[in-house]
Amino acid sequence: xxxxxxxxxxxxxxxxxxxxxxxxxxxxxxxxxxxxxxxxxxxxxxxxxxxxxxxxxxxxxxxxxxxxxxxxxxxxxxxxxxxxxxxxxxxxxxxxxxxxxxxxxxxxxxxxxxxxxxxxxxxxxxxxxxxxxxxxxxxxxxxxxxxxxxxxxxxxxxxxxxxxxxxxxxxxxxxxxxxxxxxxxxxxxxxxxxxxxxxxxxxxxxxxxxxxxxxxxxxxxxxxxxxxxxxxxxxxxxxxxxxxxxxxxxxxxxxxxxxxxxxxxxxxxxxxxxxxxxxxxxxxxxxxxxxxxxxxxxxxxxxxxxxxxxxxxxxxxxxxxxxxxxxxxxxxxxxxxxxxxxxxxxxxxxxxxxxxxxxxxxxxxxxxxxxxxxxxxxxxxxxxxxxxxxxxxxxxxxxxxxxxxxxxxxxxxxxxxxxxxxxxx
Amino acid sequence: xxxxxxxxxxxxxxxxxxxxxxxxxxxxxxxxxxxxxxxxxxxxxxxxxxxxxxxxxxxxxxxxxxxxxxxxxxxxxxxxxxxxxxxxxxxxxxxxxxxxxxxxxxxxxxxxxxxxxxxxxxxxxxxxxxxxxxxxxxxxxxxxxxxxxxxxxxxxxxxxxxxxxxxxxxxxxxxxxxxxxxxxxxxxxxxxxxxxxxxxxxxxxxxxxxxxxxxxxxxxxxxxxxxxxxxxxxxxxxxxxxxxxxxxxxxxxxxxxxxxxxxxxxxxxxxxxxxxxxxxxxxxxxxxxxxxxxxxxxxxxxxxxxxxxxxxxxxxxxxxxxxxxxxxxxxxxxxxxxxxxxxxxxxxxxxxxxxxxxxxxxxxxxxxxxxxxxxxxxxxxxxxxxxxxxxxxxxxxxxxxxxxxxxxxxxxxxxxxxxxxxxxxxxxxxxxxxxxxxxxxxxxxxxxxxxxxxxxxxxxxxxxxxxx
Numbered sequence: 001x002x003x004x005x006x007x008x009x010x011x012x013x014x015x016x017x018x019x020x021x022x023x024x025x026x027x028x029x030x031x032x033x034x035x036x037x038x039x040x041x042x043x044x045x046x047x048x049x050x051x052x053x054x055x056x057x058x059x060x061x062x063x064x065x066x067x068x069x070x071x072x073x074x075x076x077x078x079x080x081x082x083x084x085x086x087x088x089x090x091x092x093x094x095x096x097x098x099x100x101x102x103x104x105x106x107x108x109x110x111x112x113x114x115x116x117x118x119x120x121x122x123x124x125x126x127x128x129x130x131x132x133x134x135x136x137x138x139x140x141x142x143x144x145x146x147x148x149x150x151x152x153x154x155x156x157x158x159x160x161x162x163x164x165x166x167x168x169x170x171x172x173x174x175x176x177x178x179x180x181x182x183x184x185x186x187x188x189x190x191x192x193x194x195x196x197x198x199x200x201x202x203x204x205x206x207x208x209x210x211x212x213x214x215x216x217x218x219x220x221x222x223x224x225x226x227x228x229x230x231x232x233x234x235x236x237x238x239x240x241x242x243x244x245x246x247x248x249x250x251x252x253x254x255x256x257x258x259x260x261x262x263x264x265x266x267x268x269x270x271x272x273x274x275x276x277x278x279x280x281x282x283x284x285x286x287x288x289x290x291x292x293x294x295x296x297x298x299x300x301x302x303x304x305x306x307x308x309x310x311x312x313x314x315x316x317x318x319x320x321x322x323x324x325x326x327x328x329x330x331x332x333x334x335x336x337x338x339x340x341x342x343x344x345x346x347x348x349x350x351x352x353x354x355x356x357x358x359x360x361x362x363x364x365x366x367x368x369x370x371x372x373x374x375x376x377x378x379x380x381x382x383x384x385x386x387x388x389x390x391x392x393x394x395x396x397x398x399x400x401x402x403x404x405x406x407x408x409x410x411x412x413x414x415x416x417x418x419x420x421x422x423x424x425x
Numbered sequence: 426x427x428x429x430x431x432x433x434x435x436x437x438x439x440x441x442x443x444x445x446x447x448x449x450x451x452x453x454x455x456x457x458x459x460x461x462x463x464x465x466x467x468x469x470x471x472x473x474x475x476x477x478x479x480x481x482x483x484x485x486x487x488x489x490x491x492x493x494x495x496x497x498x499x500x501x502x503x504x505x506x507x508x509x510x511x512x513x514x515x516x517x518x519x520x521x522x523x524x525x526x527x528x529x530x531x532x533x534x535x536x537x538x539x540x541x542x543x544x545x546x547x548x549x550x551x552x553x554x555x556x557x558x559x560x561x562x563x564x565x566x567x568x569x570x571x572x573x574x575x576x577x578x579x580x581x582x583x584x585x586x587x588x589x590x591x592x593x594x595x596x597x598x599x600x601x602x603x604x605x606x607x608x609x610x611x612x613x614x615x616x617x618x619x620x621x622x623x624x625x626x627x628x629x630x631x632x633x634x635x636x637x638x639x640x641x642x643x644x645x646x647x648x649x650x651x652x653x654x655x656x657x658x659x660x661x662x663x664x665x666x667x668x669x670x671x672x673x674x675x676x677x678x679x680x681x682x683x684x685x686x687x688x689x690x691x692x693x694x695x696x697x698x699x700x701x702x703x704x705x706x707x708x709x710x711x712x713x714x715x716x717x718x719x720x721x722x723x724x725x726x727x728x729x730x731x732x733x734x735x736x737x738x739x740x741x742x743x744x745x746x747x748x749x750x751x752x753x754x755x756x757x758x759x760x761x762x763x764x765x766x767x768x769x770x771x772x773x774x775x776x777x778x779x780x781x782x783x784x785x786x787x788x789x790x791x792x793x794x795x796x797x798x799x800x801x802x803x804x805x806x807x808x809x810x811x812x813x814x815x816x817x818x819x820x821x822x823x824x825x826x827x828x829x830x831x832x833x834x835x836x837x838x839x840x841x842x843x844x845x846x847x848x849x850x851x852x853x854x855x856x857x858x859x860x861x862x863x864x865x866x867x868x869x870x871x872x873x874x875x876x877x878x879x880x881x882x883x884x885x886x887x888x889x890x891x892x893x
Contacts, residue, residue: 012756013755013756015756015757015758015807015808015809016753016755016756016757016758018456018758018759019454019455019456019495020456020496020557020560021456021494021495021496021557021560021561022557022559022560024494024560025536025559025560034468034514034515035443035448035451036448036451036452036495036512037447037448037451042451045450045451045454045460046447046450046451049450049460054450054460055446055447055450059446059447059450060447062447063447063451077750078749078750079749079750079753079759080750080753080755082755
């Protein structure tokens with residue numbers, strides 16, 4: 001009894017779930033919303049029931065919509081359920097099913113089809129942010145709550161990073177190739193607009209340690225946000241562009257500083273049918289993808305400056321649950337002189353950022369962020385170390401909301417290491 | 426269900442009354458088989474709320490189904506006749522320790538792991554350790570009388586409960602037992618209610634007994650060339666004078682699947698391995714393992730590896746933990762059984778399962794709690810293949826019959842629920858069944874508490890793994 005819907009939804013994969021419930025305590029939305037339909041087990045069952053026609057497609061909407069996609073459930077699952085695949089299949093079916101409102105469609109088109117793909121648009125945004133900051137508008141709105149009527153954008157505004165205009169440092173030259181490691185750098189679109197400095201620092205640290213870093217042209221957005229929104233055609237197109245761009249070079253690794261994008265890159269092969277040429281090319285690509293922490297942990301970094309801080313680490317969910325990078329950041333943080341590394345309870349629980357979840361589902365996201373901040377407060381750090389721009393902004397938002405912005409700094413792992421290694425841009 | 430009932434529930438629970446289809450269907454399954462749809466779900470947070478719900482259910486004769494974390498492997502919480510599901514999973518508020526009395530008092534939604542942690546922080550131990558401790562609720566443990574690996578030395582849930590607060594089918598709140606280990610006042614209702622699968626009363630609070638926490642553990646792995654010796658060794662170890670705290674067996678099939686999965690350098694040719702843990706004072710542990718070693722050597726088992734470090738020990742237990750993920754194949758559903766036999770009959774059961782594996786052409790692996798005869802044969806099944814599902818049903822039926830024939834039981838720790846009710850009479854006999862039914866009738870005359878469980882339904886003769 002296989003119907004069209006069963007094929008579109010990953011009905012097959014739902015049979016791997018034995019409904020043991022091991023995913024429940026790992027799921028941030030189950031903990032926050034306290035209902036079974038907001039758990040991975042519940043969602044998998046909703047997909048199964050929809051495929052079997054026992055409920056309508058619309059009936060799974062709320063459960064699926066409110067999933068952060070952090071995939072912490074996959075890490076704890078004893079039967080290796082491909083939750084991410086089941087979720088994506090449901091997101092796509094829901095998207096097809098739903099007559100999108102004009103406004104949503106316009107926003108999506110703007111964000112996904114134009115801005116994220118177009119480097120110049122993003123560079124403009126970057127410049128705009130820069131102007132906005134140096135003009136003092138940000139400080140004004142920050143201090144006087146000028147945007148009060150629209151609380152959510154005001155809060156997000158407060159959390160926006162202080163952008164330093166990407167100075168286009170030379171990311172390509174390295175005359176000493178003593179480590180014989182060559183790296184193709186994946187810069188990411190949002191990262192390279194909002195956090196260009198972090199990318200620059202990452203490249204400089206690697207170069208200082210004799211890694212040949214090449215920042216190749218023609219690379220584009222990883223396609224993560226499009227994918228999570230059910231626009232997988234767009235993601236496939238972007239994936240092909242990136243694969244083509246990188247396979248021209250014989251890099252040992254393709255390195256990025258973005259937990260979320262790295263995860264999407266790591267799963268490019270899933271976008272293509274097994275056995276096809278594109279699938280093989282994607283596999284060759286994904287096998288080379290590494291997070292910056294993995295590269296830095298095998299370099300002999302020279303830590304010069306003590307960082308006298310009490311720090312916690314907020315891992316990117318996708319860095320852990322998809323890329324399976326669990327320990328490298330810890331090991332690096334432990335090496336930093338002067339730094340006291342504090343264990344944060346439930347640290348692997350998502351912060352509620354979830355791509356654009358914190359914009360689309362603001363209230364729910366804040367509920368999850370509040371749980372995270374409770375754990376932050378209990379640990380009393382004055383530095384939160386992140387590994388992904390989305391989490392970075394969210395944690396900054398959490399700090400602002402708690403009124404702790406004078407007490408707690410939020411920094412990307414690369415920034416902290418650069419500071420300790422005396423690397424500047 | 427009558428509009429009136431919903432209205433009244435709404436007055437009690439407000440936003441904790443769930444009526445949407447996506448919510449209702451999400452409380453209609455557990456870790457076993459079958460999907461049902463209750464008419465309403467209420468998230469209870471107090472004895473008073475349970476009481477009011479039961480009074481309503483009694484008045485309008487609506488079935489009520491208590492549910493913890495729904496990790497049940499026997500269908501305990503399934504709302505087979507619709508009605509109201511009482512979700513206990515959010516009632517976690519009460520968790521109080523009385524170290525000087527060696528007691529803990531809990532509300533039903535508290536996770537078993539949280540009880541373990543609290544006890545351990547006082548250098549005490551709550552012994553029952555179902556494998557699902559991280560998820561399952563104490564309420565579910567009490568309803569099903571859950572076991573666990575430590576059962577071989579410390580027993581099961583019912584051995585650690587000395588008092589209960591219970592809402593009866595008439596909505597009366599009663600207390601059973603008390604705060605003392607010794608208590609012979611009247612019938613032992615505490616023990617009657619534990620393992621009654623929510624069919625006799627609804628437990629709203631429990632008083633649990635604690636014991637001193639063993640200071641250390643040490644683990645060994647014994648490797649066997651043939652299954653018969655492996656089975657024989659279990660009684661040999663248990664009569665050696667040392668009581669292991671855990672004893673877990675894996676058959677060749679599971680060893681190889683774990684090895685394929687995780688590459689741990691396991692003996693692929695071994696017919697079985699048994700992991701043996703002893704606990705207590707660290708100076709005594711090596712001596713105890715030595716006693717076990719000598720006992721095994723006396724029956725010709727010489728390949729015994731003792732963990733040399735905590736890391737070694739962790740790796741050995743990883744083998745057992747990895748069985749579940751290692752044996753699954755994508756697209757197939759793992760069906761776990763828990764028929765239990767007397768210790769001396771374990772080799773026979775192993776042999777039987779091997780026969781069934783060939784007879785029905787099934788992918789079966791066997792592992793489990795060797796020390797209490799509680800084996801867990803697991804069958805990877807393609808649930809969309811009706812003929813395969815039927816063969817699995819037949820094989821499980823044979824396992825049940827054989828367990829009873831050997832003097833064992835249908836279920837060691839998972840419960841009867843819906844899964845095994847068709848076989849209930851085979852184990853307890855007609856008169857036994859009648860007496861149990863009479864007890865049910867006395868305590869729940871309108872049959873509103875978790876109806877459809879334990880007792881065979883009309884004309885029901887066999888196991889059915891699907892309900893559609």
